[in-house]
Amino acid sequence: MKITILGSGPSYGMPSLTRGFGECDPDEPKNVRFRSAILLSDKGTQILFDTPPEIRLQLLTIKNRKLDALCYTHLHYDHTGGADDVNKMIQDQGRSLDVYAQKQDMDYFKKHQAYIFKDKYYHLHEVKFYKSFKVNHLSILPIKQYHDDILSVGYRIGNIAYSTDVRTLDEKSWQLLEGIDTWILGGVAYKENKKHVSMDEALHWIEKLQPKRVFLTHIGAHMDYKKLCQKLPKNIRPCYDGMVINIKT
Numbered sequence: 001m002k003i004t005i006l007g008s009g010p011s012y013g014m015p016s017l018t019r020g021f022g023e024c025d026p027d028e029p030k031n032v033r034f035r036s037a038i039l040l041s042d043k044g045t046q047i048l049f050d051t052p053p054e055i056r057l058q059l060l061t062i063k064n065r066k067l068d069a070l071c072y073t074h075l076h077y078d079h080t081g082g083a084d085d086v087n088k089m090i091q092d093q094g095r096s097l098d099v100y101a102q103k104q105d106m107d108y109f110k111k112h113q114a115y116i117f118k119d120k121y122y123h124l125h126e127v128k129f130y131k132s133f134k135v136n137h138l139s140i141l142p143i144k145q146y147h148d149d150i151l152s153v154g155y156r157i158g159n160i161a162y163s164t165d166v167r168t169l170d171e172k173s174w175q176l177l178e179g180i181d182t183w184i185l186g187g188v189a190y191k192e193n194k195k196h197v198s199m200d201e202a203l204h205w206i207e208k209l210q211p212k213r214v215f216l217t218h219i220g221a222h223m224d225y226k227k228l229c230q231k232l233p234k235n236i237r238p239c240y241d242g243m244v245i246n247i248k249t
């Protein structure tokens with residue numbers, strides 16, 4: 001199995017219109033970050049997680065663009081803005097696509113992006129927390145996450161979990177994350193805030209969960225790639241756009 005980090009950036013992207021590269025080295029290509037999405041590929045099955053506004057450019061870097069499912073983490077624009085580009089791609093491929101999202105997110109899509117989500121190419125399926133579903137041979141377990149005033153969905157596939165845009169987790173979610181080897185943890189913030197876990201707290205979470213490897217994604221203008229590499233323990237690595245994580249299954 002492999003996971004491609006299509007985008008590792010914060011909601012504003014990097015460089016951003018107002019912050020530029022912030023505290024990050026502008027000469028380091030790994031500090032150029034599109035908004036966050038990942039592509040999971042295993043034995044011919046491909047699952048896309050989120051459609052950020054740059055998804056067209058992100059998918060152009062991938063040779064095989066045949067998707068088997070699209071799983072949404074939540075409805076914020078930085079995770080959904082490119083929905084129409086994927087819809088058009090599916091249409092041109094002469095296919096349809098199973099799309100998984102929370103009920104509230106599906107309602108939002110149908111109301112605010114009706115022309116994209118009401119047509120026949122996207123087949124919407126409601127994600128129910130803690131109830132796994134299948135995409136070909138892969139079993140996907142949705143995990144409840146608290147993200148500011150909304151819920152976001154974390155996804156566990158075997159011993160891997162993708163947990164982005166999360167401020168807190170409840171006891172059940174912690175239980176369901178137990179035993180993961182590879183954790184892609186997204187949206188870790190520089191400081192305390194109500195939307196995202198802070199770096200100090202994330203380190204406690206990692207200590208608690210003890211995954212073998214952690215990849216930090218959805219990282220912002222305070223987080224320089226090289227500085228993070230130096231500062232963090234070897235089993236915790238910052239992501240960069242185009243990074244490929246190989247996983248033995």
Ligand SMILES: [Zn+2]
Binds near residue numbers: 076147165
């Ligand atoms: Zn968000």
